[in-house]
Amino acid sequence: MMLGINVKKTNDIVIIKWQLSKVEIPTSEIINVSLDDTYGGGKKEAIRIGTPYATTDRVVIKTKTKTYILYTTNATSIINKLLS
Template sequence: MVEISVKKIDNNFIIRWQLSKVEIPASEILNVHLDDTYGGDKKAAIRIGLPYGTTDRVVIETKKQTYILFTSNPSAIMKKLSA
């Protein structure tokens, strides 16, 4: 399985998974939290990663959009996003 990559470059977070790349300005992020629902509460959210039973969900709420990251390593992603 290909894991989601999160890096901070300047004031942007770069999220990569397979051939996808999403840039989120740090100043746009309102909230980052874990979600225990299978597909996430937000219907219009952008979903990144493979949703299956053993993955955790990291939710990034921004001023314009909500992102749900399906990952097997939520603590590493939460740590990078809170830096």
């Protein structure tokens, strides 16, 4: 059983898995990766992945067409994978 969000970067695609969901983002589409300190994650139309708790970090991935907010307790590891 997988707990939390699993982020993997292979070749030119970032694969995000959480529960039964799988999202694939081409790295060429990613504009910015950052932390968000707001509880709900700034953008209303963003795609939210993970369970938002007060103690979780929010990693924001902005692409050319969408914004993803990852709710995680492992933000540093995820950001390092995305920026590598």
